[in-house]
Amino acid sequence: MPATFHSASVDTEEFGRELDKIRDEVLASLGERDAAYIRNLIAVQRKLELGGRALLFASWLPPAWAAGTAALAVAKILENMEIGHNVLHGQWDWMRDPKIHSATWEWDMASPADQWKHSHNFVHHTWTNVLGKDRDIGFSAMRISPEQPWHPIYLAQPFYNALLALFFEYGIAIYDVELERIPSGKKDPKEALTQLRAVLAKIRRQIVKDYVAFPLLAGPAFLPVLLGNLTANMARNVWGHTIIFCGHFPEGAEVFTEDRLESETRGEWYLRQLLGSCNIDGGRLFHIMSGNLSHQIEHHLFPDLPSNRYAEIAPRVRALCERFGLPYTSGSLARQAGSVWRRVLRLALPGPGRPAAGEPPARTLEAAA
Amino acid sequence: MILTSASPATLLQRLSAAAQWLTSPLLPDDYLGLINPLWGAGELCGRVEAVDAETSDAATLVIRPGRGWVTHRPGQWIRIGVDIDGRRHWRTFSLSSAPGRSDGRVTVTVKAVRGGLVSDYLVRSTAPGTVLRLGLPEGAFVLPEPPPPRLLFVTAGSGITPVMAMLDGLRLDNADGPDVILVHSAPTPADVIFGRRLRNLAARWPRLRLHERHTRSEGRLRPADLARLCPDWTERSLWACGPPAMLDDIAAHWTGPADRLHVERFSLVPTAAGPGGRVRFTRSGREAEAGGETPLLAVGESAGVLMPSGCRMGICYGCVARLRTGQVRDVRTGQVHGEVGDMIQTCVSVAAGPVEIEL
Ligand SMILES: Cc1cc2nc3c(=O)[nH]c(=O)nc-3n(C[C@H](O)[C@H](O)[C@H](O)COP(=O)(O)OP(=O)(O)OC[C@H]3O[C@@H](n4cnc5c(N)ncnc54)[C@H](O)[C@@H]3O)c2cc1C
Ligand code: FES
Numbered sequence: 184m185p186a187t188f189h190s191a192s193v194d195t196e197e198f199g200r201e202l203d204k205i206r207d208e209v210l211a212s213l214g215e216r217d218a219a220y221i222r223n224l225i226a227v228q229r230k231l232e233l234g235g236r237a238l239l240f241a242s243w244l245p246p247a248w249a250a251g252t253a254a255l256a257v258a259k260i261l262e263n264m265e266i267g268h269n270v271l272h273g274q275w276d277w278m279r280d281p282k283i284h285s286a287t288w289e290w291d292m293a294s295p296a297d298q299w300k301h302s303h304n305f306v307h308h309t310w311t312n313v314l315g316k317d318r319d320i321g322f323s324a325m326r327i328s329p330e331q332p333w334h335p336i337y338l339a340q341p342f343y344n345a346l347l348a349l350f351f352e353y354g355i356a357i358y359d360v361e362l363e364r365i366p367s368g369k370k371d372p373k374e375a376l377t378q379l380r381a382v383l384a385k386i387r388r389q390i391v392k393d394y395v396a397f398p399l400l401a402g403p404a405f406l407p408v409l410l411g412n413l414t415a416n417m418a419r420n421v422w423g424h425t426i427i428f429c430g431h432f433p434e435g436a437e438v439f440t441e442d443r444l445e446s447e448t449r450g451e452w453y454l455r456q457l458l459g460s461c462n463i464d465g466g467r468l469f470h471i472m473s474g475n476l477s478h479q480i481e482h483h484l485f486p487d488l489p490s491n492r493y494a495e496i497a498p499r500v501r502a503l504c505e506r507f508g509l510p511y512t513s514g515s516l517a518r519q520a521g522s523v524w525r526r527v528l529r530l531a532l533p534g535p536g537r538p539a540a541g542e543p544p545a546r547t548l549e550a551a552a
Numbered sequence: 553m554i555l556t557s558a559s560p561a562t563l564l565q566r567l568s569a570a571a572q573w574l575t576s577p578l579l580p581d582d583y584l585g586l587i588n589p590l591w592g593a594g595e596l597c598g599r600v601e602a603v604d605a606e607t608s609d610a611a612t613l614v615i616r617p618g619r620g621w622v623t624h625r626p627g628q629w630i631r632i633g634v635d636i637d638g639r640r641h642w643r644t645f646s647l648s649s650a651p652g653r654s655d656g657r658v659t660v661t662v663k664a665v666r667g668g669l670v671s672d673y674l675v676r677s678t679a680p681g682t683v684l685r686l687g688l689p690e691g692a693f694v695l696p697e698p699p700p701p702r703l704l705f706v707t708a709g710s711g712i713t714p715v716m717a718m719l720d721g722l723r724l725d726n727a728d729g730p731d732v733i734l735v736h737s738a739p740t741p742a743d744v745i746f747g748r749r750l751r752n753l754a755a756r757w758p759r760l761r762l763h764e765r766h767t768r769s770e771g772r773l774r775p776a777d778l779a780r781l782c783p784d785w786t787e788r789s790l791w792a793c794g795p796p797a798m799l800d801d802i803a804a805h806w807t808g809p810a811d812r813l814h815v816e817r818f819s820l821v822p823t824a825a826g827p828g829g830r831v832r833f834t835r836s837g838r839e840a841e842a843g844g845e846t847p848l849l850a851v852g853e854s855a856g857v858l859m860p861s862g863c864r865m866g867i868c869y870g871c872v873a874r875l876r877t878g879q880v881r882d883v884r885t886g887q888v889h890g891e892v893g894d895m896i897q898t899c900v901s902v903a904a905g906p907v908e909i910e911l
Contacts, residue, residue, distance in 0.1 A: 218638030229578075229586055276856040279640040282582075282595065286836055286858045289577040388576040396573050487856075 198507050199450030205499055206485055209492050213277055220491045221266075221275050221283060224471075228266060232258035235415070236397060242407035256415040257472070260422055262291050263352075264474025269490045271300055276487075293356035293389065295381045302359040308486050312431060312438045312459030324358075326530040328438045333533040340531045341524075351420035356382045422472075425520055429463050430479035433522035436461050436512065456483040457504065462497070462513035469516075470494055480511065589683045590618030600682045601657065606745045610663040610710065611675045612648060617658060617686060623651045624658070624689030626717035627791075627816075631862040631870055632660065633685030636673050640685070642870070643670045644863035646713040646793075646816070647689065648746075650720035661745060663710035690868060693791065693816040695721070699730050700789040700812075704782055706802060708737035708773070708794030712745050714816060715791065724757040733782050737765040737773050737794065773798065775805035790814065796821050820865040820900070822883040829903035833857045833911045834876055847883065848873075848898040848909060857911050859898060866900035873898055878907030 231254050238251030267290035269275070275283045289296050310316035314330055325344060326337040347354045360378045364370035393412040401408040437458045447455070463469075463477040470477050470493075478493035481500055485493075504511040514522075529535075571580040581592035589597045598621075602614040624630070629646040645660040664675040695703075695718055703722075705715045715734065723729045734754075738744040744764060754762035763781050765773045778785050786808040792799055793816040806813050825844040831851050832839045838855040842848065849871050852859040862870025866884060872895045879890040880901035888904045890896060898909070 214637040216638075218635065226586060229583060233583065273856060276858070278635075278638050279853065279858065280635075281858055284858050291577055385577075388573065391573055392576055400574075 193454070193507050193509060195450035195454055196448065197450075198503065198509070199448070199453045201503050202453050202484055202500070203449075205496055206488065209485070209488050209496065210277075213489065217489050217491060218278055221270075221278075221489070224261070225266060225283070228258050228261040231255075231261070239397075239408045239411045240401050240404060242401070242404045242411055248407050248411055252411040252414050255411065256418040259291060259415055259419040260472055263419060263423060264426070264476065265471050265490060266290075266474075267292065268474050268476070271296055272304060273487045274489045291389065293352045293382055293386050294359050295378075295385055298359045298378055298381065299355070302361070304486070308483070310444075311456055311483060312436065313441060313444060313455075314438055315441055316444070325527065327432050327526060329530065329535055330438060330440075331530075333530075337531050341528050344527050348421045348424040349417055351424040352416075353386070356386070425516075426463070426473045426476050428523045429516065429519035430461060430476050430482075431459060432526060433461050433512075433514070433519045434526065453484055454509070456480075457509060457511070459483065460512070461519060462511075463516050463519055464513055465516065467494070480513075590616065592618070593620045596620045596686045596688065598658075598684050598686045600678055600680055600684060602680055603678055606661060607663075607743050607747075609675060609743075610661060610745050612659050612661045613674060613678065614657050614659050615684065615686075616656065620688075621686070622688050624717075625694045626650055626721045627694040627714040628689040628691040629693075629714070629863075629868075630660070630689055631687030631868060632670075632674075633687075634670055634673060634678075636669065641670050642685075642861045642864070644865075644868060646691075646693075646717070648713040648716045650717050661710065661713045661716070663745065687862060687868075687870065691816070693793070693814055694718075695791075701730050702784070702788045703730055703732045704785055704788040704790045705732070705734045705736075706773075706778065706790065706792040706794070706798075707734070708767075708798055710745060711793035711795075711816070711818065712736055712750075714793055716746050716749075718791070719753065719760070724753070724759045727759075729759050731759055733761045733763070733788070735763045735765065735773065735778065735781055737767050737798070739768045740766055775801050778802070778805075788812070792816070793818070795819070817865070817867070820884060823886040825883070825902065826881055826886075826888075826904060829878065829905040829907060831855075831903050831906075832908045834908050835911055842903045844881070844902055844904075845883075846902060848880065848896075848901050848903065848907070851903070852898065852909070852911060859911065861899060864899045866897055869897060871898045872896065874910035876908035876910050879904045880907060 235251045235254030235256075235258055238247050238254060240251075242248035242251055267288065270283060270288045271285050271290070273285040276285055278284075281287050285300065292299070307317055314328065324347075325340045326333060360375050360382065361370050362375060365372050365375060393416065394409055397412060398405040398409040439455060439459070443451075443455065457480055460479040460483045462480050463473065465473070465477055475490035475493045476482060478490075478497055481488075481493040481497055482490070484500065485496075488496075501511050501513075503509075568580055574580075575583060579594060581594040585592040585595075590599060596618060598615040598617040600613050601616050604612045604614065606612055624647050627646070629644050631642050631644055633640050633642045635641075645662060647658050648661040649657070649659040662671050662674045664672045693714055699722060705718075707715050719732070719734075722732065724732060734750070736744065736750070738747075741747060741764065744750070747764075750762055754760050765777070767773070782788070786806060788808075789812045790802070790806070790808070791814045792802050796817065796819060799815050799817060803813065803815065822845075828842040828844040828846065830839065831842045831848060833852055833855065836857045838852075838857050840851050840855040842851040847864075849859050849861055849864065853861075860871055860873075862868035864871075875890045875892065875894045875896050877892065879888050880896055881888045881904040883900050883902055890901075890904075890907075896909075
């Protein structure tokens with residue numbers, strides 16, 4: 184856990200200017216190499232999916248089932264994370280290829296791309312870790328920060344967090360509809376209904392594809408194919424849930440109160456993004472499989488820079504943090520995931536009072552002098 | 553039997569709709585394109601199969617168009633999308649081949665303009681095997697059917713390209729074919745695109761008379777020169793393609809009926825600019841400050857908006873978008889115009905004050 188520091192002593196604006204410099208450098212150097220990266224990745228992902236599904240047709244052989252399911256799971260993870268999430272962020276819009284563009288991309292997720300772009304790119308990335316604004320804090324259904332008042336329902340949160348992990352894509356889709364804002368009148372029920380219909384239409388296509396059409400095509404292998412597809416989808420859900428929770432909710436990530444937002448400068452915005460995010464250590468393959476959300480800090484500082492560049496700029500961002508005396512939270516997947524689960528378990532119970540041992544309080548950071 | 557009553561086209565559509573259930577959220581095309589980009593019909597592609605040098609700064613690209621191609625009329629142009637340094641750029645090029653070649657291929661002939669991004673890349677850095685995005689043939693710079701009995705072509709530089717496609721289709725080997733004069737300008741004999749081919753044709757076909765104007769030694773072609781080389785020039789049907797100054801000269805001195813003068817412009821001379829304004833792209837939510845000289849097309853492209861485009865000079869209408877609020881200035885005329893809901897050409901429109909574009 185990083186020591187509490189006082190941002191008043193940090194030259195936030197200088198920190199922001201240094202980050203802007205990194206951003207401009209990357210933008211100016213985008214080119215053929217980056218385009219080749221995403222094109223190759225998309226081709227690999229699609230071939231992996233075709234290969235996985237082909238193998239599953241022979242799934243009465245247990246090794247074929249295992250290999251096919253694994254290939255399909257990996258393809259689905261790549262499709263959602265390193266490709267879909269990042270394309271929808273507009274990271275590849277600079278290529279001006281309508282086939283790889285945030286305005287046209289649709290993904291294998293229950294959330295229609297348009298709805299997700301609003302709730303994720305706009306609400307979450309703008310209001311990152313601000314209580315009452317960033318609906319991603321505990322996905323509005325869990326108590327992840329001691330600042331959130333306790334309610335008996337949170338006693339069940341370890342259980343429904345596990346459930347959420349298994350059905351993550353549906354959780355996200357329902358969550359994007361913002362049902363909890365209807366009673367207070369902040370959300371038009373008609374709009375919510377239209378959104379729900381779009382979600383259902385997408386879910387229907389997914390279900391027909393994975394649980395009806397491909398199993399039927401496999402004839403006698405109907406059941407193993409269905410189970411293989413189900414396993415691949417669940418594996419993707421659990422993986423996505425783990426990576427995303429590790430990016431924002433382990434100890435070390437901070438949450439903020441709303442007064443922080445008033446007249447926030449660019450430097451302060453950068454600072455909030457940094458303090459609200461945690462990286463996960465790992466090798467190249469791991470970073471790709473996590474959609475480079477393992478570079479959550481870099482991603483939150485520069486959400487629209489191509490993800491293949493995050494690993495390259497990470498040492499520079501870390502060095503900057505050191506220079507400015509800012510924490511740069513990073514840890515292994517096991518450590519971060521353990522930390523998230525400890526928090527989910529601890530905060531299921533009332534308390535702790537503030538300040539609590541092991542739980543960083545939400546801080547109002549004064550604007551830097 | 554339901555299937556027998558369906559035409560092959562609708563049968564294919566039904567099959568494709570059924571296949572979409574297997575490929576959702578992608579299209580079957582996205583997987584077909586993995587094997588061969590020319591097979592996808594969603595995005596027309598062409599593969600460069602040969603690049604033949606024409607002069608020191610011009611080359612002919614022999615292209616095999618993919619599924620979805622439609623035969624062109626000689627004189628027409630296509631939009632070509634090229635990826636350079638990871639970014640897609642669209643430009644317009646006339647087809648220089650006659651339609652219906654037995655090998656199924658078409659050609660464009662490109663002259664590298666100084667400082668020109670796409671033309672230079674196509675002439676010097678394009679290897680056989682490169683896949684290009686294509687648009688379908690468009691344009692009204694074509695010969696009527698049957699062709700008029702007396703024709704005059706006035707071309708300069710790369711302006712010969714659409715005319716080359718027309719000559720090939722004119723059956724000039726035929727004794728009762730039309731009477732054709734071609735006046736072509738280029739700096740030196742070595743700079744004449746299709747020089748050897750044109751000279752050979754003129755030698756073989758008495759009905760084709762070729763006048764080469766070598767501007768480095770003889771100076772630029774003037775309308776008076778035209779009248780000298782071809783006294784009946786305003787009585788002929790005239791097709792002209794070349795730099796703006798030459799075309800403006802010809803148009804100003806043309807005394808024949810307007811419907812016999814056909815002009816194709818490859819580039820555009822913008823008029824004086826005014827102050828710009830803030831541009832908001834409503835669908836993508838992007839915004840940018842735009843100067844009075846930057847076309848909305850370029851403004852949107854730098855802001856990361858997926859801007860449709862083509863010729864970038866007001867000809868192809870590949871760039872039109874709906875104006876939501878504000879007014880724009882047409883860079884060709886300087887005229888300020890626009891009402892809510894107008895479809896405007898973003899490539900020749902600049903912001904005249906704050907505007908919103910539906911993209
Ligand atoms: C209907 C149509 C048909 C065309 N057919 C052909 C063809 O068959 N062969 C061909 O080579 N070109 C053709 N062009 C021109 C072509 O589309 C491009 O405009 C040209 O190749 C320059 O593109 P660029 O990217 O290299 O230059 P850019 O990078 O866009 O421009 C660089 C500089 O060159 C100037 N410039 C732009 N176009 C021209 C031009 N045509 N001549 C001189 N300077 C120019 C610009 O003002 C700018 O200063 C055609 C254009 C049109 C509209
Ligand atoms: S791009 Fe051709 S008219 Fe605008």
